[in-house]
Amino acid sequence: MAKDKKAKAAEKKARAVAKTSKKAAKKEKKVAKKRPGEDSDSDDQDIDAILEEYKQKQALHMAIQETVCDPPPVRANSLLMAHPTNAKELFLFGGEIWTGSPPVAKFYNDLYVYHTERNEWRSYTSPNSPMPRSGAAMTMGGQGKPELWLFGGEFSSPKQGIFYHYADFWKLDCSTREWTKIEAKGTPSGRSGHRMTYWKNYIILFGGFQATSNVTTKYLNDLYLFDTNTHTWTNVPPPPSYLAYPAARSSFSFLPHEHGAVLFGGYSRVKTSSGAGAQQQASHKKKNQGPKIKDFPHYHADSWLLRINHGDPKLTKWEKRKKPGNVPATRVGITMAHHRGRGVMFGGVYDIEDSEEGLESKFFEDMWVYAVVQNRFWEVKMRKTKKVVRKDAGDGAGGGGARRDRGKQDELELLKNLALLESKAGVERDDSEVVLPMEVDKSDEEESKNPLAKVEPSLTLPAARFNCALAVQGDWLFLYGGTFEKGDVEVTFDEMYKVNLDKLDGVIQIFKRESALGGEEEMEMDDDEEEDDEDDSEMDEDDEEEDEEMDEEEKAKIDEIKKKQEEGRKAKVLRKMSQSEPPTPLSPTASVFSDASMAPTEATEPESTLPLALPFETLREFFVRTSTLFQAEIMEQLRFKPVSVAEATSVKEIRTAAFEMAENRWWDVREEIREEERKLEELGVTESVVMTGDKEGGGSGIRRR
Numbered sequence: 001m002a003k004d005k006k007a008k009a010a011e012k013k014a015r016a017v018a019k020t021s022k023k024a025a026k027k028e029k030k031v032a033k034k035r036p037g038e039d040s041d042s043d044d045q046d047i048d049a050i051l052e053e054y055k056q057k058q059a060l061h062m063a064i065q066e067t068v069c070d071p072p073p074v075r076a077n078s079l080l081m082a083h084p085t086n087a088k089e090l091f092l093f094g095g096e097i098w099t100g101s102p103p104v105a106k107f108y109n110d111l112y113v114y115h116t117e118r119n120e121w122r123s124y125t126s127p128n129s130p131m132p133r134s135g136a137a138m139t140m141g142g143q144g145k146p147e148l149w150l151f152g153g154e155f156s157s158p159k160q161g162i163f164y165h166y167a168d169f170w171k172l173d174c175s176t177r178e179w180t181k182i183e184a185k186g187t188p189s190g191r192s193g194h195r196m197t198y199w200k201n202y203i204i205l206f207g208g209f210q211a212t213s214n215v216t217t218k219y220l221n222d223l224y225l226f227d228t229n230t231h232t233w234t235n236v237p238p239p240p241s242y243l244a245y246p247a248a249r250s251s252f253s254f255l256p257h258e259h260g261a262v263l264f265g266g267y268s269r270v271k272t273s274s275g276a277g278a279q280q281q282a283s284h285k286k287k288n289q290g291p292k293i294k295d296f297p298h299y300h301a302d303s304w305l306l307r308i309n310h311g312d313p314k315l316t317k318w319e320k321r322k323k324p325g326n327v328p329a330t331r332v333g334i335t336m337a338h339h340r341g342r343g344v345m346f347g348g349v350y351d352i353e354d355s356e357e358g359l360e361s362k363f364f365e366d367m368w369v370y371a372v373v374q375n376r377f378w379e380v381k382m383r384k385t386k387k388v389v390r391k392d393a394g395d396g397a398g399g400g401g402a403r404r405d406r407g408k409q410d411e412l413e414l415l416k417n418l419a420l421l422e423s424k425a426g427v428e429r430d431d432s433e434v435v436l437p438m439e440v441d442k443s444d445e446e447e448s449k450n451p452l453a454k455v456e457p458s459l460t461l462p463a464a465r466f467n468c469a470l471a472v473q474g475d476w477l478f479l480y481g482g483t484f485e486k487g488d489v490e491v492t493f494d495e496m497y498k499v500n501l502d503k504l505d506g507v508i509q510i511f512k513r514e515s516a517l518g519g520e521e522e523m524e525m526d527d528d529e530e531e532d533d534e535d536d537s538e539m540d541e542d543d544e545e546e547d548e549e550m551d552e553e554e555k556a557k558i559d560e561i562k563k564k565q566e567e568g569r570k571a572k573v574l575r576k577m578s579q580s581e582p583p584t585p586l587s588p589t590a591s592v593f594s595d596a597s598m599a600p601t602e603a604t605e606p607e608s609t610l611p612l613a614l615p616f617e618t619l620r621e622f623f624v625r626t627s628t629l630f631q632a633e634i635m636e637q638l639r640f641k642p643v644s645v646a647e648a649t650s651v652k653e654i655r656t657a658a659f660e661m662a663e664n665r666w667w668d669v670r671e672e673i674r675e676e677e678r679k680l681e682e683l684g685v686t687e688s689v690v691m692t693g694d695k696e697g698g699g700s701g702i703r704r705r
Contacts, residue, residue, distance in 0.1 A: 008380030031268055047164050054109070054131055064126040064177055071121050071511050072112045073097070074494035079468035080480050081148055083174050085472050090114040091148065091174070095481075096134035097492060104158035107132035111177065116473060116498075119451045119510065123342040124177045130170050131155065137205070141228055142198035142256070146174040149203050149226075154192040154211070157394035163211045165190030169226070186233035188224045193250030195335065197261045199308055201229050204261050206306075209250045209268075219248035219268040222305075225313045234313040246304050255343045255372050260308035260316070262372050264324070264343070266300040267332040277348055297351055299330045303375060319386040325376035328368050333466025336370060337477065339501055340667045343370040344380075349466035349485075361485055363464035367499075371671055378671045381678070382459045383500075384504050409628055452498075457506025462497050477500040479509075502619060504674075613666050615677045624663045630658035630665075 072078075078095030099106050109132040111124045136153030144596045150170040157164045167190035169182040194208025204227040207556040210218045223236040252266030272294060303324050309315040331350045336343030346367045352360045367380040462468075466483030472478070477499045484491045494511035610633070611626040613619075623630075634654050 047155070047162055049519065050157075051131055051155065053396045058309070062106065064124060064179070067123045067658075069112075069121050069123045071513075072110070072123075073108075074479060074481070074492055074513070075134075076483050076492045077467060078108070078469055078481065079136060079378040080149070080471040080478065081138050081140070082471045082473040083146065084148070085144065085146045088115055088117050088173070089174070090116065090471055090473060091172070092469075092476060093138070093155065093172075094130075094133050094136060094152070094481065098490070099244075100565070103510035105156055105160050106154055107134060109133065111172075115476075116476070117450050126177070126179060128179050130168065130179060130181075130183065131166070132194075133166055136166070137194050137196040139196040139198050139203060141203065142200045143228065148172040148174060149228075150194065150209065151188070151196060151205060152191050152194060155522075159456075164191055165210050182231060184226070184231050184233055186224075186235060188222065188233065189220075191220060194220070194250055197256050197338075198262050199256060200310065201227055202308065202313070203228060204254070204256065204306065204308075206263065207249050207252060207266065217269065219250060221246055221248035223316070225308070225316065227313075232617050236314060236316045239317070244320060246302070247300065249300050251332055251335065252300065253334070253343055253345070255336060255338050255370075257305065260650075262304040262321075263306065264302075264336070264370065265332075265334070268298050268300070269295040272296050272300045297332075299332055299350070301327060301330060321375055324370065325374075327377055328366070328379070329364065331364055331466075333483075335470065336467075337470035337472045339369075339475075339477070340474040341372055342671075343372065344470065344472065344501065345370065345472060346461070346479060347465045347468050347482060363466065363484060365461055365464035367461060369671065374671075376671075378674065380504060382457075382461065382504055383503065383681070384459060394474045395478055416484055451509055452510065457500075457508050459506050461507060462495070463493070465493060468493075472501070475500060477501050486517075535642075610661075610665050612669055613673055615673055615680055617673075619663060619666050622666050623659055626662060627655070627658060630662045631655060635659050 012424065072092055075095030075097045077225065079091075079093045081091045081093075083089040083091065090113070094108050095111070096107045097106055098104070109129050111126075111129065111354050113122045113124065114120070115122070130150065131152075133153030133155055136150055138148055138150045141147050141149065148171070150172065151168070153166050154163055155166070156323060167187055170180070171180045171182055171188060173180070188205060189210070191208035191210055194205060196203055196205045198204065205224040205226070206221070208220050221238075223238075225234045225236060226232070227234070242494065246263060247268065249266030249268045253264045255262045255264075277594065301323070303321040304319055305319045307317050307319055309317075322630050327617055328345075329350070331348030334345045334348040336345045338344075344367070346365075347365045350362045352362075369379050369380055462482075463484065464478060465484045468482035469480040471480075478495045479499070481495070482493045484493065494514070496510040499506075611622075613622045617625075632652055634657050637651060638654075666678075
């Protein structure tokens with residue numbers, strides 16, 4: 001009996017040793033087949049080994065290298081940012097793409113710079129670039145320095161079975177293209193899908209998510225402020241009651257505001273029990289089983305104002321805003337780009353989970369702007385611009401000579417007023433030092449240097465998609481990439497477009513390479529676009545014929561309509577002014593306005609006294625018509641400044657400051673003007689008739705007081 005026990009024990013031990021040796025041999029064989037960095041069909045591949053190989057490759061770059069190249073390889077979830085100080089450059093970093101057969105995830109950490117005037121791409125490599133990632137967040141600073149700040153992002157195993165979230169913080173010097181890793185205490189935890197924006201010397205970070213696997217996701221709602229002066233992080237704790245605090249989310253819009261930042265929308269998943277009908281259907285199988293818990297998508301449509309306490313950042317508070325007006329259809333996969341106090345969005349997707357197996361998605365191809373202060377949305381429509389022919393009195397040649405003569409009279413009148421002001425102050429000026437103001441708007445000359453300047457814009461917006469990268473440089477909106485799903489096929493667009501947010505005269509294609517859609521389906525989409533273009537062109541021809549047939553009586557009626565609308569707008573603005581706080585001073589532009597106290601402001605008199613733009617009137621036309629009024633406003637402010645300021649002020653500086661005041665005024669009411677333009681277009685009016693006689697507001701004899 002004892003011998004049997006000993007024999008069994010020895011046999012059991014031998015089996016255990018054989019099993020262990022078999023496992024070891026199998027593991028050695030598996031390791032031998034694998035090499036660090038190579039894609040593998042297994043999701044348990046060592047992510048650290050892959051990242052280590054990237055680091056070794058990165059170390060081979062001994063210095064920053066610049067190369068003229070083609071547009072970047074196709075990718076999704078990349079970062080597109082405008083240069084903070086150079087109005088001719090865009091930066092593209094990171095992203096991911098599914099490639100190969102079977103497809104695996106590939107991540108990028110390359111940096112590209114697009115020169116908007118030359119239509120030229122350049123790639124940059126450096127030894128200290130961040131590791132490959134997607135879903136990161138980037139923002140400029142609020143102090144006007146040529147710097148971009150990047151935090152977080154994600155990396156995964158080739159088949160995305162394991163995820164790694166970065167918690168590193170980087171600064172990109174936009175002038176030298178050099179990356180610097182920022183080491184600071186209190187750094188936020190690793191994440192992706194978060195958003196960042198800026199306020200004064202602070203970088204603001206909020207939200208995001210952490211995915212520990214392809215089935216487990218944790219959404220975040222923590223708030224951090226980074227002081228760019230002291231290089232310190234501050235975690236702003238939530239209030240005792242979470243009622244006045246945004247819920248956890250990712251992929252929201254985060255826009256700068258004069259008091260801090262404004263948050264809108266976002267996406268998260270919430271755990272909810274399935275319906276009673278489903279419970280009853282399953283009750284005959286498991287009577288004791290409770291309600292089934294599932295993750296359901298939650299689309300946020302709320303808006304919050306973050307009011308930062310500059311003295312003590314920990315006292316920063318969230319304030320829930322009212323529901324925005326004219327909210328577009330519910331969607332996700334959008335992040336607004338900031339443009340002159342507005343957010344611009346394009347596309348998006350809305351998913352409907354009907355069952356565990358089925359997922360229905362609706363994709364959007366519309367564009368909207370969100371006025372941050374007014375807390376209201378407006379849909380953006382492209383329209384074909386028409387050349388406006390003005391009939392000026394006393395100039396049978398078409399008005400060009402009258403405009404030049406009127407401009408000279410304005411200059412002489414301005415010089416006369418300035419001389420009178422100086423004589424009262426006892427200041428003597430050498431006439432040889434006076435510099436006549438130059439033409440402020442040089443956009444036409446700059447655009448003529450761009451190879452894309454002669455491209456005819458299309459009135460059709462790009463195809464429906466979500467997660468399209470957006471950036472605003474000047475008054476141009478740039479759209480890059482994006483994703484679309486057709487059945488089980490996911491399409492990543494390899495293309496880039498731009499739209500002039502001032503003119504809204506159409507979409508210009510920068511480049512487009514064949515996407516994964518391909519074949520007959522893509523041809524069908526192109527055919528539809530061509531048909532739309534043909535319909536638009538036919539409608540435009542019909543509009544032109546109708547305009548030619550318009551007689552003088554109809555034009556008089558239109559002028560009367562515009563006059564009434566102008567009076568209505570002024571009354572509306574006056575009502576708003578009576579219910580709101582006084583306007584804040586404008587930012588300084590010229591050397592004479594070197595500090596906030598010297599800046600031209602709209603607080604000296606009610607804002608409603610300043611002229612308003614007319615429908616279909618461009619910024620340039622608005623300034624030509626009203627320049628004397630705004631220059632008179634600057635002259636009036638200079639009367640209360642020290643004599644040294646008046647002495648140092650040139651005519652060119654006054655005109656430049658007046659142009660900025662007019663520009664801010666023009667953009668403040670831009671969306672309301674566009675609404676009126678749409679109404680006029682419905683009546684058949686598609687152009688602005690501006691008479692330039694002595695009765696217009698741009699005449700030299702008009703005064704505000």
